[in-house]
Amino acid sequence: MGSFVWAAATAHTGAMMRLPDGGADEARAEQVFNGFRTLASSLKAARPDVLITIATDHFLTYGYEFLPIFSIGTGDRFEGWGEFGVPKRDYKGVAPFGEAVQNGLVAAGFDAVGARDVKLDHAFSCPLQLLLRDWDVPILPVYINCTVAPLPSHARALAFGRALGDVVRTQGVSQRVAIVGTGGLSHWVGTPQTGTINTGFDRRFLELFTSGRLDEIAAMDSDWVIDNAGNGAAEIRNWLAAAGAVNAKGAREIAYEPVAMWNTGIAVTEILS
Template identity: 65%
Template sequence: MGMGEIVWAAATAHTGAMMRTPKGDPDDLARADRVFQAFAALSASLRAARPDVLVVVATDHFLTFDQAALPVFAIGTGTAFPGHGEFGVPKRDYTGVAGLGEAVHAGMVAAGFDAAGARGLPLDHSFSCPLQLLLDGWDVPVLPVYVNCTIEPLPRLDRCLDFGRALGEVLRMQELAPRVAVLGTGGLSHWVGMPETGHINRDFDRRFLEGFAAGRFDEIAGWDAAEVVRSAGNGAAEIRNWLLAAGAARATGARVAAYEPVQAWVTGIGVTELLLPPGNARAAAPGHASAAGRDRHALERYLFRFDKEQALQEALKADAAGAFDGHALDDEERRVLRERDLATLYEWGVHPLLIRNFAGTLGLRYVQAYHDRGLVPRHGN
């Protein structure tokens, strides 16, 4: 019989843009300030709970995983989790509890969830941005739990809720970290690497938060996942992480500390603290359709490496003859890359997050490129 106790749980947005205070629009600045105040209050609440570990449920944006090796769920193992420090999020590395990740991984497999183990799992902004805000001036060991919310096929919404419930039981059965906190991150409505980037669907966000606050997690888990993405963006697929955290905590509902559609952050920002039941202690990127018949692996593998390897960047900028040596790219792919033809990459079905990363590294505006091609948002909500 274990002795783990879940003493705190929350679900928040994780956009790296939160590291930058909006400029210009005073209303946007006021909205951002309310978000920062909500995170500060959540940080104080977390610290008061005196956790031995903070379990963080998040995803990845082509910084750690790509199609070469893509788990649906993964548990971080080991005692060191480096942060990528990308998109303006300060570089910060995190420690873990010795043996905890391994025990949780084994427990989840025994429970029928064939998660991967990821030793020393590197953490992108989906983990590190909220951690920067919650652990401002103090620290606690973390246990990262990765959920694929980016690259199809994504896990079903109800499968994520079930995974969370099983994870909660495993955490309660272990003895390595008696006091456990759980954080789910992501969403709410936002589009990444898409023509709709910048749109925020307030109606979706409010409907989701109303159900989440009321504890209607099974109802949300029954939503049409494709419709969630259509109406609220590929970033809204990250509500999977909120459901997983709620399931792990046996939450009865949530207190919404803030909801702010911050235009400068191109995201509907939600900050919530989950409500734990008495006696709690012991008791899926979507994206756009692929161009038919085009094999994108070599092209996407090149783009996956591009923003990480300075040599690739310098070779392309210099238009070097051997810029694509070692990459199985055809002549048309090489031409499109040399011309920085972002709209064609999108029309070919290249993953929008890879386009966003490629454009950002080169200082290009992908949304403008899409609009110039006539790739307009598919809805007007």
């Protein structure tokens, strides 16, 4: 039987591997990094056997020729792409745990693809670099399509997370499980609006998330979110899945900063269950 010993949700961008040089952005970036240091410390103290990492992909591992809605890494090792300025790093996995999670999710009605040799882009590697800066723990990469329509609804992502949590609590491979969902918040990628940060959206989202009002987030129209907070904000699905897995009662906001050089509203939270 497994139990969750730690849970978090964070924004990310590959650009955050570069520290802004001076000005307000540098101070904002330092607050973000301090937030990740806080999370890294609490994660290490939780002594997990495995860290479930829920993220997406940016046309490196998955593309139009093969694009699952959900996939589960079922291997013993996951190679990082090392793109977009993120240092290349590979991660250990726990194959029997990945297989148990995939089997359990399929039995629960989620046709999650098993991806034994899945490679990880900055959606995974960027937050992991910051959370595992000077130590290591095996990971389970969980992919949700947040990039190319048709996307799973926010409600479906939340239901997926709740099913994932049920599977973790009933499997017998890994006892102490940590989980992080990562992506967003407001940012536009590859559009004329790139560089825009909607702090109003970010603040409203964080208000709902930290107070545990997940069903209200899940009810948000996907097109409305993308129109108002950018195509990168589609990644709030990963936050919903992580929070759903641990039956979150809320979350603690550790940091939120709109960093102009990173073109992204960056938040760091620890989920409370």
